[in-house]
Amino acid sequence: MSAFSWDSFIAMGGYAAYVWPAYAVFFFVLIADYLSPVLRRRRDLRELRARMARQSARAQRAPSSP
């Protein structure tokens, strides 16, 4: 194997326009796949905390009401 050169690595023997977009799609799709449940989890827990806060507020109000 000849010495590594960045220019020829990036050029991909003239196929850079096909090879690099393929790798970009691979990473982009998998990162999106990985992040989507993280965001969903954060939203779900935020909603749950809001519900818990409403419930505890109601529980505090109920016994003191005449």
Added chain:
Amino acid sequence: MANWIPLWVHKLSSPPNFYRFAGTLRPWALVLALLLGAVALYGGLVLAPADYQQGDAYRIIFIHVPCAWMGLFIYGVMAVASFISLVWRIKLAEVVAMESAPIGAAFTFITLVTGSLWGKPMWGTWWTWDARLTSELVLLFLYLGVIGLYHSFEDRRQGARAAAFLAIIGIINVPIVHFSVNWWNTLHQGSTVRILGPSKMSSEMLWPLLTMMVATKFYYIASLFGRVRTDLLSMESGKDWVRQIAAQESQR
């Protein structure tokens, strides 16, 4: 539950236990996926020599083929989990089946797009209605069908049941995808890597490919566990263990 199933399976399949179990294993699976993926990319993009016919364009194989294998593998997992969920009504199997579908769809989508990017310079076309390509597209539609059916019901468990039926029926497409290159005369090349017998590939190209295959398996575990954990939390949001987690995370 049937009494021949060992007790630990029963215990592990309870949502809070599996939530913790998946939470412990997931970072390790992700680290292994990233490490093996980096090694495979270095081997495939830098160390492996250019192909004598295809030049450097063949390097798309190091993501195209592992993703295609994952598309079929995940479909198998989804169908088996669907079957278990329909027969034994195990909530965890249902969640595994339904959360496998988006990951399988992602891998199948990558397979189609990278295949298209490979086909253009090698075959002269982005797309052709060839048996392998068409059956792979059907695989993507099956995944999308399962996802769509699951979300089209008001009641989540009813949706999961309907989608599980579709997933099981659709398994018939998996051998069609796999054997399409042998059954029909196609533009797509035949299998290069074989489980039985020698592969038709030099070891310098083969090891990065197989390493990437293992990396994508670990990625699937990491992604699936993250999705299952999220789903378990929202399915059990009324339960104490979920409320504790919600309270703990607000303190951070």
